[in-house]
Amino acid sequence: MKKNIIGYFLAFGVLALVMGSCKGKASQTTTTDTAVIAPADNTVKKMPDTTVIISADDSLKTTVADAIKDFPGVNAAVDQGVITLTGTITRDKLPKLMMSVNALHPKKVNNQLTIAK
Amino acid sequence: MGLKDKYKELIDAATAAGVSNLNVREQDNVLYIDGSTPDGAVKDNLWNVYNKIDPDFRAGDLVLNIDASAAAGTKAKVTTQSSNLNIRKGPGTDQEIVGKAAHNEIITVVSKANDQWSLIRTDAGKEGYVYTQYLTQA
Helix, strand or coil: CHHHHHHHHHHHHHHHHHHHHHHHHHHHHHHHHHHHHHHHHHHHHCHHHCCCCCCCHHHHHHHHHHHHCCCCCEEEEEECCEEEEEEEEECCCHHHHHHHHHCCCCCEEEECCEEEC | CCHHHHCHHHHHHHHHCCCEEEEEEEECCEEEEEEECCCHHHHHHHHHHHHHHCHHHCCCCEEEEEECCCCCCCEEEECCCCCCEEEECCCCCCCCEEEEECCCCEEEEEEECCCCEEEEECCCCCEEEEEHHHEEEC
16 A cells, blocks of 8 residues: 555656656747747848849839830830830930839849830 | 859949849849949949840840939939939829929938839928939939
8 A cells, every 4th residue: 555655656756747847848849939930030031132022013013104204115014023115215225214124123124125226 | 054154244243343232143034133332333334234244135134223322311413314303292103293303403312212212302492202213322
């Protein structure tokens, strides 16, 4: 009987220990999770290194209209992030137009403009 | 040949010119180069290099976005082709024109509304939004 009681105490003790260590582990895991999130956050901040920001078509249609406004004879179409430029332009004005259009975060710019001499 | 090789001279020139936040990456056969510089001449030079590698920008394999616009709180010069620059009530060409800044006029950049529009103030006290591409750090 006495042996049994000691057995119970032992079993209880072991159980308590296990539970205690589990708890310890649980809280440790939480800490570790937080620690893991921190570097993940850093990764998010570094995202511009790898992620290309491409504007939505609706936004591009508005911004490209602003960008070509001062270039009469130039037309622009937007499809899935791709801006296609058509019409006519003089070569001296082309870089300025391209600078404006490239700043709108398009996926790609197709320059199909005819260069007027 | 990879796009980074094709435009190596451009990337090297941007690095040598000290372009900040220089960001070069390739995605779906297009190379994206972003960065900023307070010097409009650096931007012009990079575009000249781009034009040399890909004459008249026909290949459609590079999106070059070098921001040389004036920072908030600094002075900027109106660098339109020749015309006056419209000052608008809000950031967009659909917004009412509230004034004009002359070609080559020096104005103050109050803040940047977004990628394309800046809130500015002229020396005459006129305030409103202008298209940032026509401003160069003074």
